Amino acid sequence: QQQVRQSPQSLTVWEGETAILNCSYEDSTFDYFPWYWQFPRESPALLIAIRPVSNKKEDGRFTIFFNKREKKLSLHITDSQPGDSATYFCAASPMLSGSFNKLTFGAGTRLAVCP
Amino acid sequence: EAAVTQSPRSKVAVTGGKVTLSCHQTNNHDYMYWYRQDTGHGLRLIHYSYVADSTEKGDIPDGYKASRPSQENFSLILELASLSQTAVYFCASSDRTGDQDTQYFGPGTRLLVL
Numbered sequence A: 001q002q003q004v005r006q007s008p009q010s011l012t013v014w015e016g017e018t019a020i021l022n023c024s025y026e027d028s029t030f031d032y033f034p035w036y037w038q039f040p041r042e043s044p045a046l047l048i049a050i051r052p053v054s055n056k057k058e059d060g061r062f063t064i065f066f067n068k069r070e071k072k073l074s075l076h077i078t079d080s081q082p083g084d085s086a087t088y089f090c091a092a093s094p095m096l097s098g099s100f101n102k103l104t105f106g107a108g109t110r111l112a113v114c115p
Numbered sequence B: 001e002a003a004v005t006q007s008p009r010s011k012v013a014v015t016g017g018k019v020t021l022s023c024h025q026t027n028n029h030d031y032m033y034w035y036r037q038d039t040g041h042g043l044r045l046i047h048y049s050y051v052a053d054s055t056e057k058g059d060i061p062d063g064y065k066a067s068r069p070s071q072e073n074f075s076l077i078l079e080l081a082s083l084s085q086t087a088v089y090f091c092a093s094s095d096r097t098g099d100q101d102t103q104y105f106g107p108g109t110r111l112l113v114l
Helices: none
Strands: A004-007 A010-014 A019-025 A033-038 A046-048 A056-059 A062-067 A072-077 A086-092 A109-114 B004-007 B010-013 B019-025 B030-040 B042-053 B054-058 B065-067 B073-078 B087-097 B102-107 B109-113
Touching: A004 A086, A010 A019, A010 B073, A019 A086, A019 A109, A033 A109, A033 B102, A046 A056, A046 A062, A072 A086, A109 B073, B004 B087, B010 B019, B019 B030, B030 B073, B042 B065, B042 B073, B054 B065, B054 B073
Parallel strands: A010 A109, B010 B109
Antiparallel strands: A004 A019, A019 A072, A033 A046, A033 A086, A056 A062, A062 A072, A086 A109, B004 B019, B019 B073, B030 B042, B030 B087, B042 B054, B065 B073, B087 B102, B087 B109
16 A cells, blocks of 8 residues: 555656645554655655645755645746756655654656756 | 765666665764665665664555664665666765755666666
């Protein structure tokens, strides 16, 4: 059972456009949602993360929008650049104080930004 | 920035053979993890550890053992390698700062089982 789902599987946008990557989850105890990105032949790295105390988290051109009621979130990449071409993983975990936080990863969205 | 290294970086193993993947981190992190990555499946947690000499099962532990002899080192052991264990394996360690829990990944080990 896939607890974290991502769509689309792959996405192609032109340079300068806004890319929108979607994520949904099932476990209502999840309250920490990081996005990791992975460039070809490299390891994943944390890009941006959100906790549901707010509905939006911004970091430069990257913004997470969060809808707790619908258990959905999305990553918006504005003014997309060819260097943003990577696979993006949505992940989720409960954020328990002093406890292990097991991340559940989605299958990823492969983004290609064409110049 | 966290430094996580893995060895070997790639390996070819025979079915039924024993494989040991090693991971070393230098940033004094308590938590360490082993994931496998297959096309279309993202990252799946095999084993993890939050203290030396103790390991815990993740989501897909069958066919794998883990060992954490020290805070810095975490190994993944395939006692009887099988074709289905061909994958890229990532080790990670994590550092929880405030409300953020960042996992730092090693470069990965490409394992091919023939």
